[in-house]
Amino acid sequence: MAEPAGSFPAGRGMIRTAMGIVGQNLRTAVGQRALPTILTWTVNFRCNARCGMCDSWKKTGEGELDTQQMLSIVEKLPKSITAARLTGGEPFLRNDLERIALALDRHLDLDLIHITTNGFLTGRITGFLSEYGRKLSAPVQILVSLDGLEDLHNEIRGQPFAFRTALDTIGQIAAHRNEWGVKIAVNQTVVDERGIRQYDALHELLGELNVPHHVVVAYAESATYSTEASQDLSPVSSGTFRTANPIDPDLFRSFMDKVEADTRELPWSNGVAKAYYLKGIRNRVLHGRGVPNPSCAALGGHMRIFPNGDVPTCQFNSKVVGNLHTTDFDTCWNSAQALAGRAWVEKCPGCWAECEVLPSAILGGDFLMHRFRKEISA
Numbered sequence: 378m379a380e381p382a383g384s385f386p387a388g389r390g391m392i393r394t395a396m397g398i399v400g401q402n403l404r405t406a407v408g409q410r411a412l413p414t415i416l417t418w419t420v421n422f423r424c425n426a427r428c429g430m431c432d433s434w435k436k437t438g439e440g441e442l443d444t445q446q447m448l449s450i451v452e453k454l455p456k457s458i459t460a461a462r463l464t465g466g467e468p469f470l471r472n473d474l475e476r477i478a479l480a481l482d483r484h485l486d487l488d489l490i491h492i493t494t495n496g497f498l499t500g501r502i503t504g505f506l507s508e509y510g511r512k513l514s515a516p517v518q519i520l521v522s523l524d525g526l527e528d529l530h531n532e533i534r535g536q537p538f539a540f541r542t543a544l545d546t547i548g549q550i551a552a553h554r555n556e557w558g559v560k561i562a563v564n565q566t567v568v569d570e571r572g573i574r575q576y577d578a579l580h581e582l583l584g585e586l587n588v589p590h591h592v593v594v595a596y597a598e599s600a601t602y603s604t605e606a607s608q609d610l611s612p613v614s615s616g617t618f619r620t621a622n623p624i625d626p627d628l629f630r631s632f633m634d635k636v637e638a639d640t641r642e643l644p645w646s647n648g649v650a651k652a653y654y655l656k657g658i659r660n661r662v663l664h665g666r667g668v669p670n671p672s673c674a675a676l677g678g679h680m681r682i683f684p685n686g687d688v689p690t691c692q693f694n695s696k697v698v699g700n701l702h703t704t705d706f707d708t709c710w711n712s713a714q715a716l717a718g719r720a721w722v723e724k725c726p727g728c729w730a731e732c733e734v735l736p737s738a739i740l741g742g743d744f745l746m747h748r749f750r751k752e753i754s755a
């Protein structure tokens with residue numbers, strides 16, 4: 378999926394996030410709703426890729442809000458939000474992404490604006506970054522998807538130009554990252570064993586560009602990217618994780634060893650976060666063990682918005698609890714549906730999608746606490 382992965386505030390942002398955790402816990406202790414700290418905004422579902430593991434591109438743009446409507450949502454967002462993750466679909470298909478990012482940057486005191494992309498629209502993406510990278514006061518991070526070498530990536534993304542355009546985008550951003558004031562990383566979604574076998578070659582290629590290489594393992598199904606509305610595809614138990622395709626356990630184990638070792642090459646905060654994610658995926662895929670398993674921040678410290686302004690429960694439960702186009706934030710966040718959604722989240726056994734797990738682990742404190750617990754499986 379075009380999902381934000383492996384990115385969260387560092388430095389000052391980490392300190393503010395830690396203070397936010399204390400504040401959120403105090404609010405919860407006195408019976409108040411936790412306000413969102415991290416926003417994941419799916420600005421569109423439309424996509425110019427044709428990935429087999431994702432149905433986003435099959436969705437129409439129906440209901441997608443126009444520029445003014447998006448900007449009016451920005452004005453409603455609570456000041457508690459310190460990290461904004463813009464995703465799709467392919468977010469750069471929106472020709473107003475600059476205006477949305479600038480509005481977020483002005484309205485909120487952000488430690489991070491994170492954007493995921495398939496990298497196809499090279500001119501559009503580099504134009505955005507060269508013009509706005511330094512205009513935005515929040516640090517900008519961009520995560521480009523590259524799932525293997527040319528043939529495999531083109532097959533997975535369903536376009537014959539996918540690899541070449543994405544690599545061109547990555548190369549141009551990498552060459553200008555200091556000038557533009559942006560950070561770049563590549564996200565490899567491991568869809569099947571072929572992605573595992575091409576990890577080393579991709580790692581070497583990205584190493585030549587000095588671009589961090591992140592890995593996520595594709596899950597079998599997602600409510601967010603399904604063409605069906607209002608679905609609950611959450612796991613039945615905390616140790617459940619269905620990979621998109623079968624993966625030989627021995628191959629997966631040695632792959633995890635390698636990727637875990639390579640987290641030492643990542644910037645510290647990304648490396649620690651990635652190690653946490655990898656620990657959980659290893660335990661689930663190889664042992665059916667749901668550890669770590671942070672308290673979930675969905676509808677609490679982490680809020681999602683869909684392209685039509687709907688606020689869904691989470692990545693695996695697309696049941697909507699309110700709409701920020703038609704109502705104000707307090708009405709949406711304190712609705713009866715939101716209350717019921719939070720009760721459901723509390724009972725959920727826990728999933729392992731990085732875009733959900735990291736906000737939960739950071740905001741709930743498990744991110745640091747797990748380091749003191751013995752929960753690694755071989």
Ligand code: SF4
Nearest residue numbers: 378379424426428431
């Ligand atoms: S690039 Fe692929 S995975 Fe990402 S949103 Fe588009 S179709 Fe889905």
Ligand code: SF4
Nearest residue numbers: 611673691725727728
């Ligand atoms: S753990 Fe949270 S994000 Fe994951 S399925 Fe459950 S409620 Fe949704």
